[in-house]
Amino acid sequence: MKTLTIARRELQAAFNSPVAYIVAVAYLVFTTVWVFFLNQFFAQNEASLRIYFTIVPTVFIFLVPALTMRSWAEERRMGTLEVLLSLPFREGEVVLGKFVGIFGLLLLVVVLSLPLPLFLSRMGVFDWGQIAGQYLGVLLIGAAGISVGLFISALSTNQVAAFILTGLALVALTLAGQLPEAVGLPSWLSAVLGYVSFGHHFDSFNRGIIDSRDLLYFLLAIALFLFLNVRVLMVRKSS
């Protein structure tokens, strides 16, 4: 209940500023341009949305920081955090509330993008199980990104710094799995990098495989950064 109170405030703030609208439009435009113009979807002549979803992690590198940068940095800059901390919430409830609110926004953006794949799906026989897995992957990688972004925003007082640092962190996390291919690292290292990489785990979902390990990976990543976020709040209070 208290979590939802915070989540609703977060959504209200997003819709009262242009950020939510810009993010929604940017997501729709990027993905559309990618599928039809850069990848010539129709020329591929394949009844699969894999190409469409391949770009999503990259788009999130830019969009997720835009969603999360304000969350803590702005509250600290304006001093509203002081009021928030004096309200009868536990720190965990505030963190979770912000996460749920921003995830709600991302969910909305993803729902707005549904018409495109639905439109394409009438042109061939698609594997709906795979599409469900792809959407699950999108939501999980988005949620993990939000968790990272919230944590970084909690560390900064400046929105721009939060945006850039979150973007860098997401580049590293998303692309870590591709690094070994590029530079030829030892196999154990590429295995490790692959394992910590968002992109690597997202690929399984994109192939239509729902592996409990990938699911667990994302859930753990989300939980880890939310936990670190709570720790940041606690450390701030005692420093």
Place this chain on the structure above:
Amino acid sequence: MIEALGLSKRYGTLEAVRDVSFTVSAGEILGLLGPNGAGKTTIMKILTCGLFPTSGTARVGGNDVLSAPLAVKESIGYLPENAPLYPDLTVREYLRFIGDARGLRRVEWARALERVVGECGLSDVIDRLIGELSKGYRQRTGLAQALLHDPRILILDEPTTGLDPSQIVEIRELIRKLGTEKTVMLSSHILQEVEATCHRVLILSAGKVVAQGTKEEMERGMRGESLLDLTLRVRAALDATMLAQVRGVRRIVSQAAGPEGRLELRLALAPDAGAEEAIFDWVASQGAKIIAMVPQRISLEDIFLSLTERPQQ
């Protein structure tokens, strides 16, 4: 209602608050007075669970800020300095959020809203965006936020900064009225504010409590000092700083040269030491003449200035 027990707070190497203890009883208005940077805000943040003390603890409404923060937060209303608010919400939306956070049900909230809107004079701006409000209305919205759940304890950090004189009078009146049924703690760096609204004063300087008591207690000579204004006519050069050595004189508060070879001094005297006679004798021995010797009542202002303007060790 509020009990601070040896509170200390260190930020890195800066000791913002040093071993501060005090109590505020139910139905009392306590003023925290001190120049900027004296530690007022830090103390308030500790009492409202926004900061952990480095050592010591505090009990607010019978609950410990460290072990029962939720119970503490439920019992208090807190207005931070500059009344931080969300500019992109209307006053009603903001107070709705606060009501939800405070766990008020719809009907309770509607009643509470009506009450605080009346108390804080917000009816004209209730559906306006906070970002568009004047400083005065924003301060009142912040106060409404603190009052919404009708808390037993109110903690107000600089509640009148940035307001114009008539608004200041209104807010002070409101605080006095609230003080008849609630425990109030407010901070200010303005003496008149504290004199006008508070029953009791706590003077802070460089993180330490340097004086506390009612206004009358302090004026009666909290530190056992009395003041003497002395006007001398001096012929030759007189080393007036020697006066500080005279028996019963604690220190020279101020010293200024007047017209016609006059020297005007304000001295702080130890109580009942017969300093006046010793001063008379000393002045005579220096070949100067006493034009006037007037005992002064110590005002709160004098105490405040003498306690907070002394160089810090």
